[in-house]
Amino acid sequence: MPSQAMSLVPILYFIVFLPPSTGESWISLNVSVPPWLHDDSEIDQMTYNYNYVDVLIGTPPQKISLSIDTQTEITAVYSQDRCLFCPGTRSFDEHVSSTYNDTGLPFDSTALAGGSWARDTISLDGNLENKVSDFVLIDRITTNTTARGLWPYNGQLALVQEALRSYNHTPLFADLFRSGKLTDPVIGMRLDPMNPRLTAGVIDPNDYEGTLNWVEIEPDNKEYTQYHVFKFDGFQGRNGSYPNSRMLAAIDSKSINIATPNNHTYLSSPNFIETIHRHVDFGGPDDAPTAPCGQDALFIYMSIAINGVSYEIDSKDLIRKRSVDRLCNVGITTNTLLPREPHTILGLPFLRSVYLAYRFPTDSCPGYFGFAFPRGANRTHEQKAQKPTSTPTLSSQCLTFTTPTSTPSPLDPSPIGDGKRYPVYGEESLQVPLIGVEHLVKGIWNVTDGII
Template identity: 40%
Template sequence: MSRFCVIGLFGLSALSLSANATSWAALPMRVLRSLIEADAVFNGPTVSTYFGTPPQEVNLTVDLAADWLAAYAYDCILCSGGTSFNPLLSSSFQSLNSAWMNSIPGFSGTEVMDWVSFGGILNAPDRQFALIESGANYTLQATIQNGHLGAFVNPSNDTSSSAHIFSQLYQSGQLLNPVVGFRFDPSNPKITIGALDPADYDGDLNWVEINAPSASFDSLNTFSIDGLKGYNGSFIPIGNSLTANLDSLANTIAIPNVSTYISSPGFMGPINPVISNGILAYPCNVTTPYVALSATINGVDYQIESTGSLLRPYTSFSPAEGYCSVGIVNKSDTLLPPSVSLGLPFLRSVYLAYRFPTDGCPGYYGFAFPAGANRTSSQISQTPTSTPTKSAQCLVFTTPTSTPLPSTEVTAQQKLLSSDKYNVYGGEDEAVYLVGVDDLSQMDFLAPVSAAPAPTSTASSNSTKVPMFVPQPTQSSGKYDVFGIPQHELVTLVGVDDLPQMVWNTTEVN
């Protein structure tokens, strides 16, 4: 199934940020502890991004294969996720009064403009993005939550490249370097924009150039790979001149003719798998098997994590009793590159650097081993086969000397929360903050006359008690018949004189 991947051409108004110091931002990402095999489960990574004035926090889904920026509207129909953008709360919001150019049935919105910020450190005022107002597309509901951060700068389109938010931040002088670093692993998921933190990876970065394919390719962020290796360390015969792409919205590794892998114990290992509804599964009711698969890029073998990534926990969605799903699937479309699609199991196993295209430099991916991962010294010391062209021009970066701390933003959503916590019927035992409670009209509880405090002749000067106000009943000036009471017992009523007077209009009869 081909996923939603379009390249939007977003224009920007000119930024005037010369006063901003060159910097970089390190932001935590949210990822699952283990990938889940289920169509309706969201497996993707998200990163907090601020929209509007005052800022609103939206946890955008990070997509390595597309470049469009979007936030879900607060009143979006069937949009998934827990955060959204409310333009009514932003004083800097501008509607561009045009439909989002990438709208499809069930997933559509409008083009808008507002302030966008990463951690309060990197800021793009008047940034154009899509405000998604319909998220009813079933596939995208489970793929994209809250909104979309396209982290790919299209090198084959100069207009799209210069209009990307990463390019704009670099052109405005805010970024220390034209690079972005990613850790998708559950131990320390994060994104760095403008610098690569040496503490995030072990070994040297292995740089490969991103190809600039034609627009007809399935994915635009393709690069060359040597191949995939199995249990015995030899290449799986899946063809020559292989290409791969990176897909942070896919929870699988897609390879051509997956039966070649599972039909040989030399590639798969001593496992007796099953395939049910197209899902590969290993027996896991007694022992935890190991899924043996490595991607070789420019001469370096990158072991793909098994537990929690390739091998999924046993759940009710597992294909058979006592079997755990495995995230290796058959790539159905083999006519166009890429040959292999490296999804989240691979991304959670490596450190990824992205040098986006600028100033005559094409895009590059750099791979290393995540710091703190269970990697041997021999794995870390592997040497790349070749060095990309223009390395001296494009792949020399300034190393940061300090890490700027994200500013503590009081978001628009937080401003709506009550100052006190309240117990909620049917909720958990812990009290919670509520939205808009402080803006409600205050209710005065009137005590009965019998509850009024007895008058005292002298008041203590040290007393801090406020006497309770007890309203005096206002009796009506006349007496009235009351239904159910004999007519000779007319009574006075309380408050009748304060009611609006009713005018009875008579009809004139000729």
């Protein structure tokens, strides 16, 4: 039977929540996330796996979907008329913005991309805005396909707000807080497909369940390979844990894997993943493991233990079907940057399974990560009842936040842009706005092989 291309379009409503206007405020934005993770060679796996939020830049505002990046302090967009090879469908036209300012400072951090530092108005919802924000305007990107995959469609939104290696600028969220526009110096995030969102200024109790488990971020070190490193207890499998001593980990929203000190130790032991260990093949490129998709019990048990609480990773994000054969990729890889710290990188399989809060550093407080379970996720009562074994020393000073009391109300879902809406399947009279449509990947239905 001939293949038929179909568009796999999840319904993602773009709704901005905003409390009544006061001096300080908070926002909660929907995020466009992939319905499942892809690491198939037939698609642009890096671009597809990014998580996008709409940002308004310039005067009049231009709406650009930027990828959330937990490992950069640099917000970057692409120049519409100068960056010929920049990937994406939404770039920034600096010539039509009356508030645009080219600082004249070059950005040439790597051979992959170059541009200049710029300043302009940036808003996250059309109301909460920073009049003078620093960002990088990229005007050239390498034509090397592999290298270009490191730069997402349209650009990136920095989640790192303070770093020892930081450029001489103030990132967006820290600037909003210091100018009195954010209620608290905190960002909440959930990237699960069920209810993905980015909240800034408060910890929204509607986003998570269980006790918020706070751990202090280690002091930044130039020898680290990642930003914002923290201690965790270890990996936990079905029947035990590995290792039994505390290690350092980082969180990377651009990685589709969990990087461990040695994935053979975990995937080859029945104590951790039971029967699947007999089917794992480590013969792929860069030691990437695979397993036959048709095997029984093709399920991986993995939890990340942090401060006495175990956070289970959804197996569907660790075992990923490929369209080219009947093998599944296993998203547990060996960290290739050893022996440098951190030894563990927690990528999207972890972020799609937890709620993450980020209390970014300020003058009087260090940075913290808070972990919990996404509200509505398939977690047992016993899992959600777990309690952290310790409390950070400066909790009363640094981790006391305002509880949101206002009832959010939806604003216009398309304040800027073409305002295009799409019919809902089976309810064609219902028109809804969508974000991230340009990032969706065409699926190939193959009835003969039963593969999508």
